[in-house]
Amino acid sequence: MDALAVSVPFLPVLSALLILAFFRRSQPLAARTSVTFMGLAFLGAAVLLIHYLVSGQAHVLDFGGSWGTIWLDPLSLVLWTFISGISLIVHIYSVRYMVEEPGYGRFFALLDLMTAVILFMVAAADLITLIVAWFLVGVILYFLLGHDHRRPAAGRYAFWTQITYRFGDLPLWFAALILIRSYHSISLPVIFAQIQSHPGLQIWGLPVTEVTGVLLAFAAFSRSAQFLLHTWLPYTMDGPTPVSALMHAGIVNAGGFLFNRFAPLFEHAGMALHIAFAVGLVTAVTGSALMLIQNDIKRSLGYSTMGQMGFMVMECGLGAFPLAVFHLIAHGFFKASLFLGSGNVIGDARRHDGVPPDPIYTSVVERRPAKPSRLPWLVAASLTVLVPMVVIGLSHFFVAERLFYEQGVVVLLFFGWVTGAQALFAAHKMSQQDPWRLMMGILVSFVVVVIGYTLISHYFAHFLYPSLKESQGLFQAASIHMLSFDALVFLLAAIFVGGWALTFFADSFELGNHLGRRGRALYLMFYALLSRELYVADVYAYLSQVLLRWSRWLNVWLGWC
Amino acid sequence: MVWSLGLLAAILLPLFPLSWGFNRLLTSLPGGWPQALAVIILPQAGLELLRFSHIAHTLPPLWRLYGSLWAVFSSLLYAFRAITAREVGIWTRLLASSGLALAWLAWLSGAPLATVQVFALAFCLPAALLFLLAAALTRRMGGAYLGLRGGLVVALPRLSASLVMTALALLGTPLFPAFFALWRSFGHLPLAWVPLLMPLPLLWGWATGRFFQDLLYGDFRGEPMTDMGRMTSALIGLMLFASLFLNLFGGGFSA
Numbered sequence: 001m002d003a004l005a006v007s008v009p010f011l012p013v014l015s016a017l018l019i020l021a022f023f024r025r026s027q028p029l030a031a032r033t034s035v036t037f038m039g040l041a042f043l044g045a046a047v048l049l050i051h052y053l054v055s056g057q058a059h060v061l062d063f064g065g066s067w068g069t070i071w072l073d074p075l076s077l078v079l080w081t082f083i084s085g086i087s088l089i090v091h092i093y094s095v096r097y098m099v100e101e102p103g104y105g106r107f108f109a110l111l112d113l114m115t116a117v118i119l120f121m122v123a124a125a126d127l128i129t130l131i132v133a134w135f136l137v138g139v140i141l142y143f144l145l146g147h148d149h150r151r152p153a154a155g156r157y158a159f160w161t162q163i164t165y166r167f168g169d170l171p172l173w174f175a176a177l178i179l180i181r182s183y184h185s186i187s188l189p190v191i192f193a194q195i196q197s198h199p200g201l202q203i204w205g206l207p208v209t210e211v212t213g214v215l216l217a218f219a220a221f222s223r224s225a226q227f228l229l230h231t232w233l234p235y236t237m238d239g240p241t242p243v244s245a246l247m248h249a250g251i252v253n254a255g256g257f258l259f260n261r262f263a264p265l266f267e268h269a270g271m272a273l274h275i276a277f278a279v280g281l282v283t284a285v286t287g288s289a290l291m292l293i294q295n296d297i298k299r300s301l302g303y304s305t306m307g308q309m310g311f312m313v314m315e316c317g318l319g320a321f322p323l324a325v326f327h328l329i330a331h332g333f334f335k336a337s338l339f340l341g342s343g344n345v346i347g348d349a350r351r352h353d354g355v356p357p358d359p360i361y362t363s364v365v366e367r368r369p370a371k372p373s374r375l376p377w378l379v380a381a382s383l384t385v386l387v388p389m390v391v392i393g394l395s396h397f398f399v400a401e402r403l404f405y406e407q408g409v410v411v412l413l414f415f416g417w418v419t420g421a422q423a424l425f426a427a428h429k430m431s432q433q434d435p436w437r438l439m440m441g442i443l444v445s446f447v448v449v450v451i452g453y454t455l456i457s458h459y460f461a462h463f464l465y466p467s468l469k470e471s472q473g474l475f476q477a478a479s480i481h482m483l484s485f486d487a488l489v490f491l492l493a494a495i496f497v498g499g500w501a502l503t504f505f506a507d508s509f510e511l512g513n514h515l516g517r518r519g520r521a522l523y524l525m526f527y528a529l530l531s532r533e534l535y536v537a538d539v540y541a542y543l544s545q546v547l548l549r550w551s552r553w554l555n556v557w558l559g560w561c
Numbered sequence: 562m563v564w565s566l567g568l569l570a571a572i573l574l575p576l577f578p579l580s581w582g583f584n585r586l587l588t589s590l591p592g593g594w595p596q597a598l599a600v601i602i603l604p605q606a607g608l609e610l611l612r613f614s615h616i617a618h619t620l621p622p623l624w625r626l627y628g629s630l631w632a633v634f635s636s637l638l639y640a641f642r643a644i645t646a647r648e649v650g651i652w653t654r655l656l657a658s659s660g661l662a663l664a665w666l667a668w669l670s671g672a673p674l675a676t677v678q679v680f681a682l683a684f685c686l687p688a689a690l691l692f693l694l695a696a697a698l699t700r701r702m703g704g705a706y707l708g709l710r711g712g713l714v715v716a717l718p719r720l721s722a723s724l725v726m727t728a729l730a731l732l733g734t735p736l737f738p739a740f741f742a743l744w745r746s747f748g749h750l751p752l753a754w755v756p757l758l759m760p761l762p763l764l765w766g767w768a769t770g771r772f773f774q775d776l777l778y779g780d781f782r783g784e785p786m787t788d789m790g791r792m793t794s795a796l797i798g799l800m801l802f803a804s805l806f807l808n809l810f811g812g813g814f815s816a
Contacts, residue, residue, distance in 0.1 A: 128744075132735035139734060142770075146778065149714050155778035159770035166766035170759045177747060177755055203752070551645040558642070560651050561584035 001051055002061055004044050005072055008080060009119035011041040012087075016112035024105035031095045034108040038088045038115065045080035052077050060125045060189060067132075067186060071125035074464050075260055075325070079122040082329050086249045086336055087115040093340050094242040101240070107147055111246070114140045118250060122257055126186045127176040130261075134172060134219075137251060138165030145239035145247075154238045161232040168222025168229070172258075175215035182208045192264040199268045213269025216262050217276050220316075224255025224309040227283040231537040234290075234302035241339060244298065248305045249336035253328035255309065259316040260325055263465070266316075267473040274480065277317025283310025286534070293530050297342050305335060311415075318408030319478030322461035322471075380428040383439065388420025391447050395454040406475040407485050414489060418496050420446060425500070566614035574607030574681065575658040576665055577635035584654050593696025596650070597689035604661050604681045612674055625669050632665035633757050640764035647775055649695035649705035649724070653688050656731055656768060659761070660684035660739065667746040670754075676745060683742035686804075687731035690797065694724050701786045707772065711779030716786050719794035721776055726801050728772060732765045736805045 015037035023029040052058070058073035070076075091111060098107055117140060121133035139162070146158035180186055182201055183194045195201075201208045220226075225233040233252065237244055259266060259276070266273060287306030294300035308331050315324040392413055427442040428435075465471045479485070505511060515523060532538065568579065575583040583603060590596045611617070620628070639659035646652040664681045668674070695705040697720060702710070714721040730737040747755060 132740075135735045139729065142773075146773075149712055149777050150780060152711075152774070152778045155774045159774055162770055163763070163766055166763055170762060173747075173762075174755055174759060178752060180748075181752055547641075548645055551641055554638075555642050555645055558581065560646070561581050561588065561654075 008044040011037045012112040012116035016109040019109040027104045030105035030108050035091045038091045042084040042088045045084045049077045049081045067128035069125035070123045076123035090242045090246045110144050144243045157235040157238045164232045168219045171215040172219035175212040209268035213272030217272045220255030220258040225306050226279050234299045237298040245336045245339035249332035256312045256324040256328045260321050270477045273317050273478040280310045280314030319475035322464040326457045326460050384421045384424040388417045391450050392416045395451050399458045407479045408475050563614045566610050567616045570607040570610040573603045593693040596692040600688045601685045629669045632662050636662035643768040653691040657688035670749045672749040680742040683738040687727050690727045708775035710783045712781040714777045715781045717788045720789040723797045
């Protein structure tokens, strides 16, 4: 089994070398080699995962050097299977999609190298391997995003990505150096064991775990496009679509992986988790808001990913680490299918006339009732508010009652309730001939999804973190003072209920027509702010221009010597 | 005498403002080979001078501290200046000066001289290769100024690929020797120094991004040119590949 484990990340490397050395000019051979080796890597990863499920033994593989060790634990095995699976789909999709692009062989070689580096990253058992792979992801992604050399914009956006990634590399380097100096080892299992035995170790008067936890969180933020470090993500759409799919389905999830890899450290880094919660929440809201006003499907998907990544980091901030992994896998499949299908959507949009639906059109052409037929509002409101609460509450109660005593779970249940209610509210607003039938359909789907999600995520959490102590430790680290927690929940509830009320009344009473001049100006200003993506990229562009001016001035002053 | 040798060493192993002399000397040399040899030999000569002068034993701790701070400043200054360089030779000189200033930091923090010599070589060898590639570019285009013709990768794919890989090697990309040299030198430093050095990889990354943007992207505008020979590019690839393997099996890092 060890030989198989070694071969999984090296198979794509071998494929890349073969393509670069022999098959660069032959498109069919390059594609066949790449897909075959990727398929073998996926099979190998799946076999290793099944073997672990049967044997239940995690261990570290050492190649004999001072670094370059591989950790075969549940996290790396699950992610190996997921990443190689997604990569295989992307490979197969690229065979025809990229056939008319120049540099076909190079593209497959880079895709293979990227997959290999990610496989090494998620299975790294020492800090040097992790840092090397973490860094190389940024380098290879740069070349993949800038695959089309004819377009300077592709290079520009690839550069944005690369520089943001580099920004995230620095806290990881610093955290690694602190850990190495404090625990005198580069081996992650050794460091984690020492953290458990000496959790109070200090540096500069602060706990090592807190300092490194905050640094690791910042490294995760840049990789997972958290607010203020997000500007690169929506613009990477200039790269080939398969790369967008791989990036949004796999690469951008590195933040969630990092939190989970260092979970034993985060058990003693409450402050880092609180920061992650706040940053994740802001990112989720901002990303979703920006997604709603985009008119380009790929950029809209980009901001959707930003929102999802915010939610994933927020889950980590609440101590629900395995849920974040489950989320990143579910989101990965979902987003990969959306990206790979986006070409069809664009094609459909070009074929159809795009006449916006209006009551006369729907009544005359589509022969649907012009006047919306909806449920009585009291019934709809009761269903919208109560059903999600009952379904989500009961499903968690039957799976694990203890979860109700964890703050993180309560917040997540709260978000689950809000999301469920929002889905039912949206269903209620749809115009249908038989609203009861629609609502019943939505309710049944909702119950099935919630129960399925709860059960699967519970067993998945048990698989990733078999020790109850570890799971509880993470929830404990993420907990805050009870009074602050209650205040936070009330504040969030007020914001959501206020938002719903505003949407409902704005729609019902056509508030847009009653806005005064100042109100309209405020509305337009807010719209401009969102459409310019909060001016974050503009501020960065301005600052970089200033720095470039200074650099040029210095060079001229010093005679370029 | 000791101080004169120290000052001379600061010219050869570039430390601002005496690094101006190092850069001026490299500019004045004709062609790629003399520049390549100079960028390898001069820093090693500077380190030999430091060994010969025994200055390390005479430096008071406070001077060491100021010297280290100055080395960090010098490195950051050259990295910052490199972000606007578009001529391959100038870009290489500035980044080599930035990397080599860190050799002072390693030396002042007590790293063995042999380690510092290897550290300097890790930056000098790719820099030397870049000087040779810049000369090859000059022979074809009349100058090694990037960004004027755009998309050189279309006209000169092998030369461009060699430039990209060598630039990555110079800037401490993982698996290349400069990365491990950097890690080892960080290993000798007090942790409090690390945040001061953190902007450095960021500036190097910025300089590389702009360098690649000018080198690789856009439509090529110009006459067709003869690319570098297959054997030469294969040799460069082999050298870089060999340096990767050296790191994998011999140049690792331990706590």
